[in-house]
Amino acid sequence: MKKDILTLLDIEKEDMDLLFKKAFDLKEKQKKGIVHTPLKGKTLGMLFDKASTRTRISFETAMIHLGGTPIFMSTKDTQIARDEPVRDTARVLSRYIDCLAIRTFSQDILSEFAESADIPVINALTDLYHPCQILSDIMTVIEFKGGYENMKIVWVGDGNNVAHSWINAASVLGLNLVLACPEGYKPNQGIMEKALENCRGKIEVSEDPFEAVKDADVVYTDVWASMGQEGEHTSRKRVFKSYQVNSRLLEAASNDVIVMHCLPAHRGEEISEEVLEGSKSVVWDQAENKMHMHKAILEALMA
Ligand code: CP
């Protein structure tokens, strides 16, 4: 049966651990210049409705390194933009390509693609989740901290798509996750409840970033206004102003805390320039690891 990655709840802990192991192995292979092309002759379709730098290029590069071919499609240039139904598009694409990565607004549309397609469908970000991002982020936590067990991971800012995928990861892997979000911008209640149903970890939500980051091993933030929320940017800047990850906030965290951000970053908003460019920031390694993790995912789904 084909396997989709629509949310992190689709992946068992054992399979996630295998993905981390595989991603490190692929990273090492690449650093040593070892050619590894298990996806020769395979094609990855990439249907994107929203902007992307990292996810797009890391998936495309991952596919090329593995011997396969990525095909990028901007939704607005497809017949979807002229109302061809999702289910028709999904069935037709399934006749051409071996896997489909989608970046879109609605999680329901993504699910509709997955239901109608005969090929694996990967969530490359929706309004609700960004699962592949968090897989590569946990790879980065393992790289810098030696593992994810017993780590206090603190999310500061908007309870958004990236936060939701952290919540799912905490449930599956048993993470200690604290989210500090202002009132009205906390994670989706339904997503929280679902993650808590079979939760191996500890997930707490608070409104106080200083209390939350106490003894944190990882502090993570993301933009205050996600793609599609541009019109709320000004009002959100007011709401979130005391949620900036800056040097003063980090004083409350553990001495060897690492700072993560999925990028793109808005310096002076959710993160200060000093912290983003400072010694605790691992954001460039974090961005690199997206490519290694995407390779592991593509190999697992297609090889
Ligand atoms: N982190 C991330 O998904 O970046 P892009 O929007 O550039 O793909």
Ligand code: NVA
């Ligand atoms: N929360 C952000 C993540 C970008 C990678 C957004 O959805 O725009």
